[in-house]
Amino acid sequence: MIPFSYARANDAAAALQFFANGAAKYLGGGTNLVDLMRETIERPARLIDVTSLSDSIEETADGGIVIGGAARNTAIAEHRLIRTRFPLLSRAIVAGASPQIRNMATTAGNVLQRTRCAYFYDNDAARCNKREPGQGCDAIEGFNRYHAILGASSACIATHPSDMCVALAALDAVVYLQGTEGKRTVPLSDFHRLPGDRPDIETVMRPGELITAVELPPKPMAVNSTYRKVRDRASYAFALVSVAAAIKIEAGVVGDVRIALGGVAHKPWRAMKAEAALRGQPATDVSFRAAAELELADAKAQAHNAFKVELAKRTIAAVLTDLSGDAA
Amino acid sequence: MTMTVNGNTVSIPNDPRVSLLDFLREHLHLSGTKKGCNQGACGACTVLVDGQRVLSCLTLAVQCSERDITTIEGLSSDGVLHPLQQAFIEHDGFQCGYCTPGQICSAIGMLEEMRRGVPSQLTGDLCAEVVAFDRDEVRERMSGNLCRCGAHNGIVDAIEDVFREAAE
Known part of the structure; x- marks a missing residue:
């Protein structure tokens, strides 16, 4: 070092x-x-x-939860309120990394881990615009099975590897920032950037700013939520595709829904198009598939990851069908 | 600044680059903890910090001020093996033995997590107070420890043998 x-x-x-x-x-x-x-x-x-900063996990007056930036991943996953009110967050965390890493990793650090791929790590032999802006991207002509299909650019096709952040995106989580010029909040879905021509800049944080906490606003529908991760081995591997979702069904109709995708983009991908298409629609497999098609309509595959497009559609539909239970 | 390693108080090195792993092996000559990948992928360097299993290769020694570290050397006493060490021998839980210290420290940390009811990705009902203890759970919860000899069946046998009753 x-x-x-x-x-x-x-x-x-x-x-x-x-x-x-x-x-x-x-x-x-x-x-x-x-x-x-x-x-x-x-x-x-x-x-x-x-x-040593706050690692508390505390209920807010309105039924939300504020998680200190230093709270360890395991502490969040095992917390009684998270398990009962926001089960998709517990499930996302235990789907990620290994138990040892979850015991170490903090909330703020998980959010701020680098969006990355193997070419980013290969600083001896590979070109990477994220490491050296303007150098070129060897992933685009290389082995890109694991890479992005949504929101990528000609400069970078890496994916954000966090599972936790996919759940946070679906939960409308808010990031608390503190800097020398004061405090501010940013919705998690707006916190990470798409690569554009500056893949080295991954978030909207200003120099010196610190993540002090993440807030989960109250979300009664999250009681009916889950996280599904599809990967090449049963455990301890990054997602090929993952889906975090919560849904509220009233008389067979989608009252409200939240969907976020992992493994497909430079940032946790909130599926706003699919959500908008589903509200007010019958909670059926047909509706779920149509919404997934819409979300992936702009997907652009690389040489080795075309399978991800269909995989993402099917995983979205399968998760929503499971969450709908007898209502679908 | 000091930390405690297997009950002994030791001074933390001045150079903040020293990992807990290198501190244990190179400074304290506790070579039981192994350096496998040195990048957080294999679990060979797993030790217990305040009872929690962590990767010593990605922990800086300087971060362990006032912490209580337990390594494989701290599990036996007066030549008497920890029951899990004995069970690894009886169940052929290793061939080359390189991953074994990490496997054993990890399993001890796992047991504590299961007693607390920490969920895993196999957990069905997240609201349940008690987690199941079975082979699939052990495999999932030990998935951060790789064994290139492929002794995983013996490893799971040893853990089941010693911990089944303790976990429930």
Whole structure:
């Protein structure tokens, strides 16, 4: 690793003060950042350990939940309120990484893990616009089975690997940010960027800003929600396609629905088109398939991942059918 | 700054680049914890930090101030093996043995998680207070520990043998 200095912050104000210049990085569980530093892909001059900041998981007055930025993934997945009110979030987390990594990874760090692919990691031999803007992308002409089918660009086709964030996108989660100029909130669905011509810029965060918490607004329909992850092996692998969904059905009609996709884009992909198409429609397999077709209408496959387009459609429809139970 | 390793208080190195794994192996000469991939993919470096199983290769030693670390060396006492160590021998839970310390530390952490009722992706009813203990659950919950010799059947046998009653 390239030498760096280390400081532990006991609160957000101290973390912001330690930041001082743009060469610092905040350190959570380290499961992505430490790995990337060892590969010299990330080269911070200073690490600011923010694992002592709030890790609380607390109910809000209106029935939502605020999760501290330092809360570990396991703590969220096992929390009684999350399991009962937002089961898709528990299910998304336990579908991700390994138990050891879930014990380490923080909420903020999970949100801020790099959107990445094998070519991003291969800094000895591969070109990558995310590592070196303007260099070119070897994934586009390379092995791209795992890559994006929605919202990609000619500069980057990597996918955001988080499972947790897919559930957060479906839940209308809100990211709490704190910077030297004050506090602000950003909906999770707007927090990550599509690659465009600057795939090295992955979020809307400003330099030095810190994620202090993520809020789950109250969502009674989330009681009927789940997360399905399709991958090449049974466990401990990134998603080829994943679907987080919640649905409310009234008298056989879709009253409301939330759908988000993982493994298909540079960011957690909120399926707004499919949601809009479904509201007010009969809760049937035909409706679900039609909505999935609409969401994937603009999909653009690479040489090795055309299967993802159909896989995403079928997984959306299957998840919604399962959640509909006898109502469908 | 200090941490506790297997009951002994030790000083944390000054260089923040030192991983907990390298600190254990190279500084403290506790070479039971193994370096497999050194990138968080294999689980060979699993140790217990405050009772939680974590990957020591992706943990910086400097982050472990005031933490209590248990490695494979801390599980036996006076030459008497931990029951799980003994069970790995009896059930052929290894061939080369390189992944074994990580497997055993991971399984001990897994047992604590199951006692707490932490769900897995196999959990049916998320609202249930008690999680099931069966081979599929053990396989899923141990999926962060790879064995290239393919001793997984023996590993699951050993864990079932020792932990089945304790988990329920």
